[in-house]
Amino acid sequence: MALIVQKYGGTSVGTVERIQKVAERVIRWRKMGHDIVVVVSAMSGETNRLLGLAREIDPKADPRELDMLAATGEQVTIALLAIALQKLGQPARSYTGAQVRILTDTAFTKARIREIDTQRIRDDLREGRVVVVAGFQGVDEEGNITTLGRGGSDTSGVALAAALKADECQIYTDVDGVYTTDPRVEPNARRLDRITFEEMLEMASLGSKVLQIRSVEFAGKYNVPLRVLSSFDEGPFEEHPGTLITYEENGMEEPLISGIAFNRDEAQLTIKGVPDAPGVAYRILGPVADANVEVDMIVQNVGADGTTDVTFTVHRNDYDKAMGILRKVADEVGAREVSGNAKIVKVSVVGVGMRSHAGIASTMFAALAREGINIHMISTSEIKISVVVDEKYLELAVRTLHDAFGLDKAA
Numbered sequence: 001m002a003l004i005v006q007k008y009g010g011t012s013v014g015t016v017e018r019i020q021k022v023a024e025r026v027i028r029w030r031k032m033g034h035d036i037v038v039v040v041s042a043m044s045g046e047t048n049r050l051l052g053l054a055r056e057i058d059p060k061a062d063p064r065e066l067d068m069l070a071a072t073g074e075q076v077t078i079a080l081l082a083i084a085l086q087k088l089g090q091p092a093r094s095y096t097g098a099q100v101r102i103l104t105d106t107a108f109t110k111a112r113i114r115e116i117d118t119q120r121i122r123d124d125l126r127e128g129r130v131v132v133v134a135g136f137q138g139v140d141e142e143g144n145i146t147t148l149g150r151g152g153s154d155t156s157g158v159a160l161a162a163a164l165k166a167d168e169c170q171i172y173t174d175v176d177g178v179y180t181t182d183p184r185v186e187p188n189a190r191r192l193d194r195i196t197f198e199e200m201l202e203m204a205s206l207g208s209k210v211l212q213i214r215s216v217e218f219a220g221k222y223n224v225p226l227r228v229l230s231s232f233d234e235g236p237f238e239e240h241p242g243t244l245i246t247y248e249e250n251g252m253e254e255p256l257i258s259g260i261a262f263n264r265d266e267a268q269l270t271i272k273g274v275p276d277a278p279g280v281a282y283r284i285l286g287p288v289a290d291a292n293v294e295v296d297m298i299v300q301n302v303g304a305d306g307t308t309d310v311t312f313t314v315h316r317n318d319y320d321k322a323m324g325i326l327r328k329v330a331d332e333v334g335a336r337e338v339s340g341n342a343k344i345v346k347v348s349v350v351g352v353g354m355r356s357h358a359g360i361a362s363t364m365f366a367a368l369a370r371e372g373i374n375i376h377m378i379s380t381s382e383i384k385i386s387v388v389v390d391e392k393y394l395e396l397a398v399r400t401l402h403d404a405f406g407l408d409k410a411a
Ligand code: ADP
Pocket: 008, 009, 010, 011, 012, 041, 151, 172, 173, 174, 175, 177, 178, 179, 180, 181, 182, 183, 184, 208, 209, 210, 211, 259
């Protein structure tokens, strides 16, 4: 007998019928003799709807109240799932994050989990109940309701699995695993049987929203066996095992490239003709950081004629704010010109096999060049290469790279 945490995303609990399907699946696992803790998201679209209501009143609403509001989405689905389970004869109990006591810090809208009290859950399991926990939410020391950032139910699931020392955390979603790239953009994308934590972390941080990045961090840190699978596949588990996130196995023949990630949420800013002197990067990027704007890629040109150019990317939501700061900085440091482009995207190839192989970058650049796709910025790490290109080339770039690295064919 195992203890399994199952997390169901928004589409998987999007209607009453879908919730009933989830109840049936949970009961199938119970009948195999396992203890089950279920974590659910709000019905699909609900979190957006709730936050939209707040925006109608005040686009800059108090984050504490936004969390109070957004957390209600998950309170609906936990109760409905518990009712569906009970109706089918399975004793069940639902809890909000605060009721479990998923203790977080006070960073409203992006809180981090500090500690989980598992007593109540363990008592229920011992009594033969299925425990249903609201994803995406917790409570701070003062009793304020907090949320964990968009997509945060994944992190609730993994954190509960870690706290309960569960045998596995299963993330049920609307695709049947982790693919070589988003199957909605590249229909030839291929499901991976396995992916390493390291690669999954890179994919998530480079924009693949199939798992929230913090959930992967958590799973890696606490050694939680993690699996992504579909809530729409009927039939035995063995036929639809999804994708297992694993530690790198030494000696295993690693594929060169595992996947392609992309991020549509970036914008690019450039400051030109900055006097090339020590401290310039700090004078430009210091005020940006002070305004809590996170900078992703940074490129500084080699100086010529005593001046240099600096280009960097930020989240698209921060574009106007960053532009305002940059204009002020330009005056102060005596720069020639400030420009920007909010219609750019970042496309990245990821693979642990890249470490020991040269030539990945040239294959990537050649493929993009053949399609006439201009690269604005490049950044690399041991296991990834990212490029910034115009937004209009996103689909073409993803498909071209998918093809260039033969990702549609089994490794
Ligand atoms: P949920 O509501 O279940 O949490 P999400 O929408 O957050 O679901 O995540 C699932 C979606 O992630 C898929 O529908 C797919 O479009 C997208 N996705 C992006 N990259 C990938 C990838 N590499 N593999 C699988 N799905 C991906």
